[in-house]
Amino acid sequence: MRTPRGRRTTYGATALIAAGALALTACSSNDDDGGKKGDGGGSKPATSSVQLPKLDGQKLQVAAVWTGTERNNFLKVLTEFEKRTGAKVDFVPSGDDMAGFIGSKIAGGGPPDIALLQQVGVLNEFAGKGWIKPLGAAAKAELAKNYTKGWQDLGAYKNTQYGVYFKASNKSLVWYNVKAFENAGVSEPKDWKGFLQTAQTISDSGTPPVSIGGADGWTLTDWFENIYLSQAGQAKYDQLAKHEIKWTDPSVKQALTTLGQLFGKKELLAGGNSGALQTQFPTSVTQTFSGGDQPKAAMVSSADFAAANISQTKAKLGTDAKVFPFPAVGAKSPVVTGGDVAVALKDSKASQALLTFFASTDAARIWAQAGGFISPNKNLDRSVYPNSAMREIADALIKAGDDFRFDMSDQAPASFGGKPGQGEWKALQDFLKNPSDVAGTQERLERDAAKAFGG
Incomplete structure (x- = not known):
């Protein structure tokens, strides 16, 4: 498939590393070195698990773009949540156009309980429309404990916290x-x-x-x-x-x-x-x-x-x-980043509990151990990553703190920054075809941006 704008964050990881923080070229490919101390190590393993309520008999739908191995690894996270709470969680594949998928479900009166969004612009759009629900006290507390302010702010809209960035990627x-x-x-x-x-x-x-x-x-x-x-x-x-x-x-x-x-x-x-x-x-x-x-x-x-x-x-x-x-x-x-942010479209005890779980080191550890995943959770022990390459990338991400910028086109309205055949994608493809046309490319980008941003 063509890997749409949001899919960039779903092939295996979003943050870039500050200059000098990446000493990756010497990284080992060994998968059995056990994350020895000093090898991209990071913080010590957590000694306590996040507290979750009992949710026997409750059902949740979770929508995300992930397929194949990524879907299977994400299902491991959901399975652990089911074991701890007694809830039943169904995974709903959204396809590549998450904004369109959610819009159709809202119009039909049956949105999923939780969605994993790939664009800040989509989170802001959904929050502005009242489609997503603010984080509850427990989720906010877990988020505050495990995430820097920069990652918290990316999941907020007008000073209200809506999302938990569960999965990140280094784009530089x-x-x-x-x-x-x-x-x-x-x-x-x-x-x-x-x-x-x-x-x-x-x-x-x-x-x-x-x-x-x-x-x-x-x-x-x-x-x-x-x-x-x-x-x-x-x-x-x-x-x-x-x-x-x-x-x-x-x-x-x-x-x-x-x-x-x-x-x-x-x-x-x-x-x-x-x-x-x-x-x-x-x-x-x-x-x-x-x-x-x-x-x-x-x-x-x-x-x-x-x-x-x-x-x-x-x-x-x-x-x-x-x-x-x-x-x-x-x-x-x-230092450029991207990521997948979990938001609730239904405000229930079960959906808030799942958001709390996503904000914890417990949930991040499951996928990190499985591979193809980077977490912005600063308290996740980096030794859980399966090889030195991923450990050092993750360690550099955490050490970057808030010294990063989120992917620009992911911040834009989807019509400009996230659609094939239009907006920024199309203008830059035309530029690749004719890289001497700088002025024309700028004019097309400005015309499309002005329309998308409403200015």
Whole structure:
């Protein structure tokens, strides 16, 4: 499938790491090292479990986008909740368009009790319409105990707490094929100039350097956001995310021009520009780590959830596949995050209990141990993650504290930031096709943003 905007957070993990916090390239791929102290360790395991009420006979419906392995791992969390409370929980697959799914259920009078949303903009929209219910006292207390203010604020609307960010992802990583780097005689670049130089050297060695899943427009928004945050800074990023400045602003021109330094050299892209536009996200990852000595690409910029796709190849994390922070375009590398936030559409004892459970270390531990998951829960012992790569990514996320910015397009109305074939996705796909058209791209982005934001 095309991995819609929200699905970015569902391939296996949302937060980026502050510059210097990621020492991931030395991470081991061993899954049996037991999370030894000092190996991305983190806090000590919790000694007490969250207290949940008895809910014998009560039924809940939980909607989420997850499928396959992710769905199965999430069901383990729900099963534990059932065991502890006596409630019965049914998982309802929403499909990729969660906003549309919930809207239709609301219109039909039968919404699920809990939904896992992927966009801040959708949470704000639902809260403004009165579709979701505020957190109860127990859920708020558990949230306050385990989450920093930044993550709490992302789940709030007009100073009222509505959501619990259960699952997170680091969106500012570049995964690379170690063999391809060795063959080209290059090392991990630290800044954008070094990144372009590294890409050119790899290209000259005979391997296409950069894999881009341009068929899924959200991958292009990630490229833009990382460059923009690092180059323009947090204040400008916040203004653009809220459409307080226009997309015709000089800072956007600068970021698109910078991105065009990569997109404008087809030899740096696996398959060239046309090939990148036809490549879906999963393939953009797997082709980087398949083919032995002749992979189709050497690098792919992707969140931590790319680990799930890498696992489908013969490459071993930490040995054949390593990762470095998105290169600094400005003074430092960016810190961009995303995530899945649990909200209640029905205010009941059972739904509030499940939100309380989601806010606990108990729930986070279950999926973390299963793999393909990063939690923003600061009190989760990082040793529960199944390998050193995931432990160090999780540890860096927690150490970043509130020094991050949430994915910009996920903050926008879905019509601009989260729909295939329109808005930001389409404008950036057109830009990938014609990276010299900076001014035209800005005009299209501003026109679509103004319509979506109502300004």
